[in-house]
Each structure stands twice: as structure tokens, then as C-alpha cells.
Amino acid sequence: EIEMTQSPVTLSVSPGERATLSCRASQSISNNLAWYQQKPGQAPRLLIYGASTRATGIPVRFSGSGSGTEFTLTISSLQSEDFAVYYCQQYNNRPPLSFGGGTKVEIK
């Protein structure tokens, strides 16, 4: 089973600043990686798939990069609605799916 590790666990950022989130896979997953955003009391929302392709309706301030085992989600200029928990998920070997433990982006 592929393990996904996210860092940091918590990221404190001021509105308008850039946020950089990392995700590492225990083995190569090519570019079969997705990022999700989850706000309290809500289901997750797909942001990025294929490591770098924004899902429908996702603002351009969200961008993804990486391949193999190292991936990054960048939020270029944090808006108030972006403070949330972010999960990466591999779908290279599916099923099973596997998710990272999440990164909470909080207001500094």
C-alpha cells in the first residue's frame, strides 16, 4: 500500500501571502495525485488532479506541481475562504486509495 505524508501539519499564513504545502508518496505514483480542500462541517472538494490540473471552477491562485514521489500545492495569495484543511490523495494504485494526513492552513 502506498503511504502519503503531508507537511507541515499546520501552516500559519497571513491573508495575501503565499502558502506552500508538501506531499510525499512512499513510492512513485507518476502524476496520479489529487488535492482536496475541506472546511469544517463540509465534505472535501477536489482542487487539483493529475498533480497540476485545476478542477472545474477552482481559482487560478491554486496550483499544483511535482511527479514521482514529491508534490506541492501552492496558494499564491491566500484569501479568507482558503483557510481550511488540505489533503493529498494518490490514485496510481487504485483501489486502494490513500490520503495524506492533511495540512491545516490557519490565519497567522
Added chain:
Amino acid sequence: QVQLVESGGGVVQPGGSLRLSCVGSGFAFSSYGMHWVRQAPGKGLEWVAFIRYDGSSKYFADSVKGRFTISRDNSRSTLYLQMISLRTEDTAVYYCAPMAAVGTIDFWGQGTLVTVSS
């Protein structure tokens, strides 16, 4: 629009059983493999089980293997999760979700809460 409505959650004692249901609409339910994903209170997402579109193959996380069964009724656009021998660590919100062709989860239900407690 795509809708997924989970039901069947509740409070159950350790060792008990529960069956969750998920009704899908707004998409060709019978053409999609379906997942169950859960989230313990204050914790991250954990994949639980998957069933192919026609029910021919089923997969389970090691944490639930032998205790949970996944099934579907395409004539009713309904997905099920039968859970037995429940443990306190099974306490979570359970989401159903179709698997997109590329492998992501594009749509989620609102989830149903299962609480295992004495």
C-alpha cells in the same frame, strides 16, 4: 446535478452492526465504481471500501476487512455498507463517492455519522 445521500448512521454499541445506504442521482450510477471513505472526529480521510460498477470486484481497507461488506443495487441507484463487529475506532462520518474515470473523487455526499460507544 450530482447528489449523494447517505443514511443509516447512528449510535451502536461495540460489537454491534449497522448498515449504511447511499442513494445517488444526477449521474449514471450503474456506470461508476463507488467508494466509501470515512473520517473520524477531528481526523483525516480514510478510504474504506470500493466496489466496481457491476459489483464484480470489491476491495477493503485492512482495518475493516472481514467485518465490512460493500454491495450495490443498480436498479435502485443505491450503495450499501454492511458493518459488523463494530469497534470504537470505527466511529466516523462515512461518505460515499463515485470514482471518476481518472481515479479522483469529484463528488461527495454530506456523510452519515456512525458512533460506536457503550
